Amino acid sequence: MGTGIHLYTSNRLEILAEALAEALRTPLKSPFDREIIVVQSQGMARWISMEMARRHGVCANYDFPFPNTFVGRIFRQVIPDSKDGSAFEPGIMAWRIMSCLPRLMQGKGFEGIRQYVRGKERDLRLLQLSIRIADIFDQYLLYRPEMVFRWERGEEDLWQAVLWRELATGGDSIHRAALARLFFQTIERSPERIKGLPERVSIFGISSLPRFHVQVLSSICRVTRVNVFLMNPCKEYWGDILADREMKRITRKRVLTPSQQRELHLEKGNSLLASMGRLGRDFLNLFSDLDVEEMETFEDPGGRDLLSWIQSDILNLRNPGREREVKRRISSDDESIRIHSCHSPMREVEVLYDQILSMFERDPSLEPKDILVMTPDIEVYTPYIQAVFDVPEQEICKIPYTIADRNIRNESKVIEPFMRILDLADSRVGVSRVMAILESGPVLRKFDLKESHLELIRKWLAETGIRWGIDEKTREMEGLPRFRNNTWAEGIERLLLGYAMPGRNERLFSGVLPYDNIEGSEAQVLGGFLEFVERLFGEIRSLREKRGLRDWAEIMSRILDEFFMPDEETERDLQAIRDMINDLQEIGDMDPPVFEGEMDLKAIRWYLENSMERKGLGFGFMSGGVTFCAMLPMRSIPFRVICLLGMDGDAYPRESQHLSFDLVAQHPKPGDRSRRLDDRYLFLEALLSARERFYISYVGQSIKDNSVMPPSVLVSELTDYIEQGFQVEGEDIMEHVLTKHRIQPFNPEYFDGGAGEKYFSYSEVNCQAAKKLLTERMDRSPFIETALKDPGEEWHTVDVEDLCRFFGNPCRFLLSRRLGIFLEEERPLLEEREP
Helix, strand or coil: CCCEEEEEEECCHHHHHHHHHHHCCCCCCCCCCCEEEECCCHHHHHHHHHHHHHHHCCCCCEECCCHHHHHHHHHHHHCCCCCECHHHCHHHHHHHHHHHHHHHCCCCCCHHHHHHCCCCCHHHHHHHHHHHHHHHHHHHHHHCHHHHHHHHCCCCCCHHHHHHHHHHCCCCECCHHHHHHHHHHHHHHCHHHCCCCCCEEEEECCCCCCHHHHHHHHHHCCCCEEEEEEECCCCCCCCCECCHHHHHHHHHHHCCCHHHHHHCCCECCCHHHHHHCHHHHHHHHHHHCCCEEEEECCCCCCCCCHHHHHHHHHHHCCCCCCCCCCCEEECCCCCCEEEEEECCHHHHHHHHHHHHHHHHHHCCCCCHHHEEEEECCHHHHHHHHHHHHCCCCCHHHCCCEEECCCEHHHHCCCHHHHHHHHHHCCCCCCHHHHHHHHCCHHHHHHCCCCHHHHHHHHHHHHHCCCCCCCCHHHHHHCCCCCCCCCCHHHHHHHHHHHHHCCCCCCCCECCECCCCCCCCCHHHHHHHHHHHHHHHHHHHHHHCCCECHHHHHHHHHHHHHHHCCCCCCCHHHHHHHHHHHHHHHHHHHCCCCCCCCCECHHHHHHHHHHHHHHCECCCCCCCCCEEEEECCCCCCCCEEEEEECCCECCCCCCCCCCCCCCHHHHCCCCCCCCHHHHHHHHHHHHHHHEEEEEEEEEECECCCCCCECCECHHHHHHHHHHHHHEEECCECHHHHHEEECCCCCCCHHHCCCCCCCCCCCCCHHHHHHHHHHHHHHHHCCCCCCCCCCCCCHHHCCCCHHHHHHHHHCHHHHHHHHHCCCCCHHHHHHHHCCCC
16 A cells, blocks of 8 residues: 555546545555544535445444544644643633733733723623634634744734733643644654554545645655545646636736737636636645645536536536537426525425425435535524424425534523523523423423423412512612512412411411412422422522632533433433533633633623534434535535525625634635635535536515515526526526516415416415415406596696605505595595695
């Protein structure tokens, strides 16, 4: 098995999977060594596992690390005696920044930060700022290591350099830029002495890597075989092609004449590839500078339909629609690319549901697992997906599906009540807030209560007059008089006295009227409820104080133990919360300590929310049904049908908000990560990964006034490309590709067959509604059958009062002033004015 970098490129991921399977047929020297395949997403790891199992019969003893994890392992293997670098991991570095930033803020250059963190929410602002700075510093280590080394040499005095020198001074930790420099020096001195490196490493399906990672791969290839499998959209050399906007920028800067522009030999190639492929182009150029052995295997999809024509054009670097070039003719029944314009996200999902049913009806070989649906924001579309796909009108129309990439908080049955407990500390402790916590299944089980008991508890709370406030002290904290009426303390006393002694709604005991309506087995319900309330109010008091990280971790662990009883469905969610709490406690227990200060609840609660947003559920991708997921980089997995929802003009490509002090964003270089470039390349990968159908939908008509709303600029580029290079017999090409849907699913056009195959629906309920609507239309004659006559020149000018009347109620103005139809009580007002 030879060493070096072996680069496999293809326009088809299936071909790369076959090449990977062939490369891995040669077994490793030791049967106990794991086969390492570096990927960028769990979805890709799952797809590779299934492909290897299909080709080899089994997929076992494989390891799928992410790039940063893999590089960290290599550093520890080559430099085992190096200092630990954990202090420079973003999650820990943020707390170190929060610890030293207040001290540095008094110095020169920190005026803006000092102003920002001033105020009541100082802890929260300081924590948020520290996390953002830690993330940016981590990017500096990856994309600008030379700048960090200059700071450490004391060559710059801006506030970021001062802060970085404070973090880098002393301690036993070393950041990854310094580790990389030491790693390269070790490899350069004696590569033959390096022991323990993996025998073989494969990089698969990654669209882009920083130069930092490519340099590490280039170094270990002296002793390790490195197989890199890249999806290359084009078999021709396309490293120098430019998009139209890039050409305009170059010519505008130089103020060139047309002849001088021609002498520059600016290459456009395929317009879609030039516009959307910059990320992949820069990544491929990184490997062109290295000594690699390249194996190319491309497959031309041919010109079967519109989709395959476009994929073939990109592969062969063709750009249709040029002067004197005949447009290609496609079949009138070609449905390989369809674009749907709707009035709302709900209509998008309803249309998608009908379209998928149509696909199944026309192609019996198509299965739900062959369909991938992506959207820029999966959380926005999740409720609509569940509303449409969960409850079909007939069981035969039920489409199995899964939703991947969801935020763990939005999916969990435990996290929301846990966060509500934390929220109570800053609230008036109203009845609705307390009951929202008790309604959770794990909380009910913990206190031996059932869902059927909730109505009884609500009745008690209403009849005892409990409204808000734990006791009179809570009222006083809110700036109100110190009175006990309608508080939890008074209501609980009434419940307990009513159980202990009858008051018959007449007798007071120490000024308290007992609540008598508690009998028999209801006492057990009362006991569980009062135990819940007592624990809850006790925790609220403890949450209102400032504490250190270790104390906060202990309190939150206690809340989990005291309020939640897990079952099979919630055990995973509880463990996810415990993992975050354990991370917090480990940070508080670090030696030397990274943060010894105290924080208020608002800051620590935000920290937990931020951690949850970054943590996904980790399942739902390729689970046998239709896969709904977010549009994430490295999702170039082939599917027979790929659908994109939410391709609105302001939604995609997604904008990334850069901080004013982000030096990478201020001075970009080729190879830097860009959210817009990622999204553009992801759209291109989705277009190339669709094997039979490419489906796009967006909100293209206003739900208020039916005005046109533009799609994503990427959709517009695709439609322009289609319009310039293709035609369909007997129909405009854009009318063939684009369908503008009606605002309501029960519009009669979906059921009368008059619009051919463009408008259809499988809903019997909507069909009945459409029939009813048509019947009412036929039975109702128009109110005004002919056009109104010209009222004469006196109506060619109007005064302000008439104008206000018209805009205030146009229908009333038309009926009364033009037709003489008015309500009886309006006649005197109208008679005052001449018609």
